[in-house]
Every structure is written in C-alpha cells, then in structure tokens.
Amino acid sequence: MARKISVGVLGIGTVAELFYLEAIVKHGDRAELTALCDVVPGRAQAAAKKWGARAAFTDLGEMLASTDVEAVLVLTKHSQHYDHARQVLEAGRHLGIEKPIAATFDQATEIVELAEARGLKLAAAPAMAFEPVARRAEALIRDGAIGRVAAMRTHMTANPADRETEWQRIGPNLARIDTPPTDQTWMYQAGEGGPLFDLTPYQLIPPTRLMGPIKRVGAFTGIAVPERVSGSGPTKGQRFATTAPDNAVMLLDWGEDRFGMVYSGYLPANFRGPHTEYYGDAGVLAVNGGTGVDNIELYRTVTGGRGSRWESVGEPNDGWDVVDRAGAITHLVDCIADDAEVQLSARQALHILEVIDLVNESSARGQFLPTTTTFELPGALPA
Numbered sequence: 001m002a003r004k005i006s007v008g009v010l011g012i013g014t015v016a017e018l019f020y021l022e023a024i025v026k027h028g029d030r031a032e033l034t035a036l037c038d039v040v041p042g043r044a045q046a047a048a049k050k051w052g053a054r055a056a057f058t059d060l061g062e063m064l065a066s067t068d069v070e071a072v073l074v075l076t077k078h079s080q081h082y083d084h085a086r087q088v089l090e091a092g093r094h095l096g097i098e099k100p101i102a103a104t105f106d107q108a109t110e111i112v113e114l115a116e117a118r119g120l121k122l123a124a125a126p127a128m129a130f131e132p133v134a135r136r137a138e139a140l141i142r143d144g145a146i147g148r149v150a151a152m153r154t155h156m157t158a159n160p161a162d163r164e165t166e167w168q169r170i171g172p173n174l175a176r177i178d179t180p181p182t183d184q185t186w187m188y189q190a191g192e193g194g195p196l197f198d199l200t201p202y203q204l205i206p207p208t209r210l211m212g213p214i215k216r217v218g219a220f221t222g223i224a225v226p227e228r229v230s231g232s233g234p235t236k237g238q239r240f241a242t243t244a245p246d247n248a249v250m251l252l253d254w255g256e257d258r259f260g261m262v263y264s265g266y267l268p269a270n271f272r273g274p275h276t277e278y279y280g281d282a283g284v285l286a287v288n289g290g291t292g293v294d295n296i297e298l299y300r301t302v303t304g305g306r307g308s309r310w311e312s313v314g315e316p317n318d319g320w321d322v323v324d325r326a327g328a329i330t331h332l333v334d335c336i337a338d339d340a341e342v343q344l345s346a347r348q349a350l351h352i353l354e355v356i357d358l359v360n361e362s363s364a365r366g367q368f369l370p371t372t373t374t375f376e377l378p379g380a381l382p383a
C-alpha cells in the first residue's frame, strides 16, 4: 500500500471547518491529518479531537519543529500568508495555500520563487480547475463548441461577514457549520481583504486557463458601502467600516482582439443571469448559477436563418464536492505521493495576483496597464 502523506493545517477558522478538515479526513487513503495549529488557545485542540488529528499547537514554529508533517496547509488571514508560507517552505515542507498566495504581488513572487528554488511543491487555491461545471465548460470550449473565444464576461458577489444570509442565498450545500467561529470583518479591510482578493481569483482562473495570460488591465474600484453591520459570528450586530474596495469593474485585454469584463463586489446580494459567459465566433457558452446549482447552456450561431436556440449541456451540478473544493491540499497530497506536477499552478495564481494589483493601480491612475508575468499550464487535468 502507498505511504500516507502527513499533513499539518495552520489556521482553524471558517474555511478549515467549512471544508478542508473534512476533505483531508475523506482523503484518508493517502493523507493523514497529523497536526493542527491555531493561535487561539483551545481552537486547534477542539478541532483535533473532532477530526481525529494526533497533535495540536498554538505556534507554527512548534508544529514544524516537533512533527514530521510533509505538507502544510495555510488558512490564515491574507496579510499573514507571506510570513506563514515562508516559514513552511524554509522548514522544507510542501505548501498548500488559500488565495491569495500573499497580500502583495512582490511577496507572492518571493514565495513562488522560494518554493521553486527549494524543489518544494506549492498548490494554490482556489481549486477552480477541478470544479465540475468549470471543467465541463473548459472541455466544451477546447473542443470548439463556440469557435474561437473573442470575449468573456463574469460577475461574482459575496458578503463574508453575513454568512448566515449568504447560506440562505446559496442553499444547503455550503451550510456545513451554523456560524463562522471567527470575526470575518477583516475581509473588508484595506491590505487584507475585499472582493479582489476574495472573489476575483475564482473568476479569473477559468478564463485564463482557456485564453492564457492577460496582457492589459483597466479598472474602476471603489467603496460602495462604507459602513456595514456584521451579520454572523462573534461580531454579529456590530457596526464596522469598509476600508478595502468593495466594488470593482475591470476590463481585460488578452491580446489578439480578445477581451473580458469582470465585476467583483461585496454587493449586490444576488444576480439574475449566468455568472459567466464566453462569446465565440460560433456561439455563446453560459455558465449559470452562483447559487450552489450550476449548469451550462450553449447557443450555437446559425448563419442565414432560423435554428439557433439555447440548449442545456449535461447535468446540473448541485454541489461542488468538498474534496474537490479543498483541492489545494488533496491534490497536493496526491502530487507528493506520485511525484507529479501540481495542476493548481502557483505561476497562474501569481499572474492573477499581478492582475489584481494592476486593477487597483489602474483605477488610481486612470490608465490601462500592461502585465509582466506569464504562465504555462502543466498539461491535462487528472481525470
């Protein structure tokens, strides 16, 4: 039997409890949930008991020094990612990390280069490449269903500090815990959160898988709701200020006359219409959903008369499996065990982070700005 990869998890907050810990346990034929670490006393111990981990810590250094974990999953706040990722890689451990890799493009570049220099694997969340409907859309477009893609449009919204209302909107699939264990108001703070860090990576992974690196960025960003009320967690009912942009519209230029329009915001609470559409020279592909039930519709252009109509393709997906959603760690474990190349590309994540940096800069300067980074995808996704 193949050996199991020993995993440590740093940051036992909302997302750990929402899907990562369960996914590692479900991946138990290859992964062993060895150690958990959270700075809040008792939080890692309680989770270790619940999920069957051997050890619990309040300090990452201690976890790295006193366990044999081969891979560490970093699930702390965005501004902490750089220090934590660095510490993990310097200790010679493989890294799975939630988005963004770091809170600045420069810091994220250091992390990716450090992993590459040390020959350590880095799997970057979110695992959109594995999301079943995104995967099916990619396969259809690669097979030529809508011809050459010339444009795309996508929108996404969330409100992390009002998780309970969010769950009513999204449906039961994501309602895995009653309430976040943590204060989520940090997600609205400058240099820390906001939809650009939180949502834009989900939106840009699928189109950059299909159309490659973005060449040029133009954007408007702003704060639409300067003061909010926390709707869940320990801060429920408290007022807080929004200091990160919560409202962003961006125009993307892929070169060769191919363009994108992206809305990322912490408003409004819902949308009508497909969350993503790709416009090709032979049709349109629409990915409906964003409410936990996604499906694809295709419109094939017919020249010179009747015949064009929308058709549904494949079965709707009513829940992205917890193991795939947590692909940053389950896939990393598989890649360590099989010595395979990581598909959740750190270089692609870094490119997207550069685009996010340029979105802010473009809005501030009122100019279109070119990207400097590029990436190559590591080949076909695992079946």
Ligand SMILES: NC(=O)c1ccc[n+]([C@@H]2O[C@H](COP(=O)([O-])OP(=O)(O)OC[C@H]3O[C@@H](n4cnc5c(N)ncnc54)[C@H](O)[C@@H]3O)[C@@H](O)[C@H]2O)c1
Residues within 6 Å of the ligand: 010, 011, 012, 013, 014, 015, 016, 018, 037, 038, 039, 040, 043, 058, 059, 060, 075, 076, 077, 078, 080, 098, 099, 100, 160, 180, 181, 182, 183, 184, 197, 198
């Ligand atoms: N909340 C979500 O629904 C969600 C969904 C997808 C991805 N993410 C991503 O997951 C990551 C974590 O987000 P979250 O919402 O779970 O955050 P959170 O605030 O709920 O949890 C962070 C945890 O890290 C712990 N922590 C802070 N400093 C620490 C330290 N020095 N050492 C050890 N532990 C420490 C905190 O005590 C807390 O338990 C972010 O990158 C976020 O973008 C979140």
